[in-house]
Amino acid sequence: MSVELAENVDRPPGGRAAPDRGTALLEEGVTCWRVSAAARAALLIDGAAYFEALRRALPRAQHSVFIVGWDIRSDLSLDPLGDHRPLRSFLRRLLKRRPQLQIRVLVWDWPFFFSLDREPLPQLQFGFARSRRLRLVLDCAHPATACHHEKIVVLDGRLAFCGGIDLSAGRWDRPEHRPHEPGRGRVAGVIRPPFHDCMLMVEGEPARALDELVRDRWYGATGERLAAPPKDDRASLWPEGFEPWFEPARVALARTRPAWSGQPEIREIETLYLRAIGAARRSVYIENQYLTVLPVADALAARLGEPDGPEVVIVGPKECEGVVETAVMDRGRAQFLERLRAADRFGRLRVLHPVNAEGANPPMPINVHAKLMIVDDRLLMVGSANLSNRSMRLDTECNLALEAQDDSDRHAVLRARDALLGEHLGCDGATLAARVRALGSIVAAIDASNGGARRLEPLEIAPVSLPPELVAGVALTDPSEPLSMAVLEDRLAPPSRRRRLLALALRVAITLLALLAVALVVRSDLVGESGAISEALRLAEQNRTSWQGLVAVLLAFLLSSLLFVPVTIVIAGTGALFGPLLGPVYALAGSLLAAAAAFAVGRLLGRDWVRQLASRRVMALNRRLTRHGLVAMAVLRLFPVAPFTVVNLIAGASELRARDYMLGSLIGMSPGIVLMTLFGDRLGAWLRDPNVGNLAVVVGIAALALALAWVLTRWARRRTRS
Numbered sequence: 001m002s003v004e005l006a007e008n009v010d011r012p013p014g015g016r017a018a019p020d021r022g023t024a025l026l027e028e029g030v031t032c033w034r035v036s037a038a039a040r041a042a043l044l045i046d047g048a049a050y051f052e053a054l055r056r057a058l059p060r061a062q063h064s065v066f067i068v069g070w071d072i073r074s075d076l077s078l079d080p081l082g083d084h085r086p087l088r089s090f091l092r093r094l095l096k097r098r099p100q101l102q103i104r105v106l107v108w109d110w111p112f113f114f115s116l117d118r119e120p121l122p123q124l125q126f127g128f129a130r131s132r133r134l135r136l137v138l139d140c141a142h143p144a145t146a147c148h149h150e151k152i153v154v155l156d157g158r159l160a161f162c163g164g165i166d167l168s169a170g171r172w173d174r175p176e177h178r179p180h181e182p183g184r185g186r187v188a189g190v191i192r193p194p195f196h197d198c199m200l201m202v203e204g205e206p207a208r209a210l211d212e213l214v215r216d217r218w219y220g221a222t223g224e225r226l227a228a229p230p231k232d233d234r235a236s237l238w239p240e241g242f243e244p245w246f247e248p249a250r251v252a253l254a255r256t257r258p259a260w261s262g263q264p265e266i267r268e269i270e271t272l273y274l275r276a277i278g279a280a281r282r283s284v285y286i287e288n289q290y291l292t293v294l295p296v297a298d299a300l301a302a303r304l305g306e307p308d309g310p311e312v313v314i315v316g317p318k319e320c321e322g323v324v325e326t327a328v329m330d331r332g333r334a335q336f337l338e339r340l341r342a343a344d345r346f347g348r349l350r351v352l353h354p355v356n357a358e359g360a361n362p363p364m365p366i367n368v369h370a371k372l373m374i375v376d377d378r379l380l381m382v383g384s385a386n387l388s389n390r391s392m393r394l395d396t397e398c399n400l401a402l403e404a405q406d407d408s409d410r411h412a413v414l415r416a417r418d419a420l421l422g423e424h425l426g427c428d429g430a431t432l433a434a435r436v437r438a439l440g441s442i443v444a445a446i447d448a449s450n451g452g453a454r455r456l457e458p459l460e461i462a463p464v465s466l467p468p469e470l471v472a473g474v475a476l477t478d479p480s481e482p483l484s485m486a487v488l489e490d491r492l493a494p495p496s497r498r499r500r501l502l503a504l505a506l507r508v509a510i511t512l513l514a515l516l517a518v519a520l521v522v523r524s525d526l527v528g529e530s531g532a533i534s535e536a537l538r539l540a541e542q543n544r545t546s547w548q549g550l551v552a553v554l555l556a557f558l559l560s561s562l563l564f565v566p567v568t569i570v571i572a573g574t575g576a577l578f579g580p581l582l583g584p585v586y587a588l589a590g591s592l593l594a595a596a597a598a599f600a601v602g603r604l605l606g607r608d609w610v611r612q613l614a615s616r617r618v619m620a621l622n623r624r625l626t627r628h629g630l631v632a633m634a635v636l637r638l639f640p641v642a643p644f645t646v647v648n649l650i651a652g653a654s655e656l657r658a659r660d661y662m663l664g665s666l667i668g669m670s671p672g673i674v675l676m677t678l679f680g681d682r683l684g685a686w687l688r689d690p691n692v693g694n695l696a697v698v699v700g701i702a703a704l705a706l707a708l709a710w711v712l713t714r715w716a717r718r719r720t721r722s
Contacts, residue, residue: 031272032252036205040244047172056239061155063229068152071168074125080186108148109138139221148396157211159237163199179360194366200382206251256397270392280310287370290388292332301343311348318353318365334461352456354424377410426454557590567644575680583677602652637668
């Protein structure tokens, strides 16, 4: 046996009974759906390699191209540093050159809250190709809260790509992962952070199996049964310039499918993970975006607890993508890592995240999006499945697993591991392999190679503390089963918490509706330089200092008061129309006029009208106004415990003097009017130019207003109790 394959040497067995580590890992019907021989296979590390291989392979397709993904963008370029043509133009050119070619794109039909980070209406975007032979379908055939997460491209049923990279924004990157990389910002004009991921390219029978899988997905989404492409072995579709790593190879296709609509549950990926970890002799190397599957954590912990167990190296991102995602997934990541570290009695565990400090201070974290596991020199698994509960049991996932059959395969499996680790450590794979052989340990080789500008740092996860009411809801974002009303009721609303959770759900629903309204406005033709809202704002600006403008504001406040429109909305609108200087003056004048009019109406109705209302809150307001006069009125304006018009009517019907009423209103309303008109002014700026900066200012002022309201309310409650 060559020195390069020294890792394949068995170690002495431990004291506990261990699984047979010499049997085949890839077993049809248990750990995978299909096992077949591949003519060729190669690992494509990072998006630049994948996009280039795909760009060279696509023109070779004669009959069919299937693109299956979680996301896609028509304005993506497969060659962002050279040919900047968008994907839709690239595909249209293929159709012109190949009269028999059919291109079908199947993408998850994502919920609305994903829309702000995705290309809107992809059907129309790809429809610009003006060909019936190019069709895009959004697939929603899955249980509630699940998603279609596979990333697959199949050409003629002969060449296929499967892994973790979507044809979407921010996926392209080179192995150097430079902090400033122009190619990462070609899509949507936003410079993305460094991004690491992998795809496996296969030719032959595994590609035909993937073709069968995606055609079955197509049928489930559309009801259209497509015939398989004709077998054609005349010319290879393998892209020029890409060396096969395995030739031939034993490749398996493993899946996750939820139990849904008569379809049985399939958990081949989870089963393969557990079996491969149990069979490991020397090392388990994992790259994954998430780490929340506790059965996998327990399997790794059991191996770490063995005196002669394997070394375990895990590479993941420092943080998840986005604040919400971090809050959700870091709870699970913290539990996962806590179990591993508690079991690491022999120091064989490393959990790390990559950074690049070349020209960056502080070092730039690299987003590890890969879903990969390498066991010894025996198994390489690459796919779409994260180590999350939903990827193991709920979402639609597909992994390819390659099991070594001879010395050449084993050498290629080790080459993949060493190339990946070498990339993270800033050295080539051959150098790292030599250190592993010299030291007899992957962990020791990592420790000896670490410390440069490109390095791996310890991954520390602190779980985000959440209110008890939110913990169960957060857990449902990474579920291990399809959700039903019974599951939701059991997890979210036990009888002891049901009332509090209903109130919380109502607030969340109102917030989501508000966000939906904002998003619809942004996506409409109302905003922007030429939008209808901007035209109205410009018209107001032209008349802001005229008597017509002032009269219009006063009438607006009067009418809105009669219609019980919340006065804060009218105040904010005044700020948007007339700016931060005239806006507060006009808003205060309009508010006082509306208050005086309603006060007069209350005087006409009299105290008998107040008694007829007979609600506890109304009577309490009447008593406070009668006893405390001006001070009570000022406090009520600061803390609006009832609608503006209702307070005005009750004040008029009480024995409060008109002078105290107007002066108290002036004192109590002035701070809120200043803040709300400032908010309205910034909101108007955002409506004219809906960019991130203006939106951040709007959100900041809104947060300040909410915080101030909370503080004042707490103070008022303490005063009331005392």
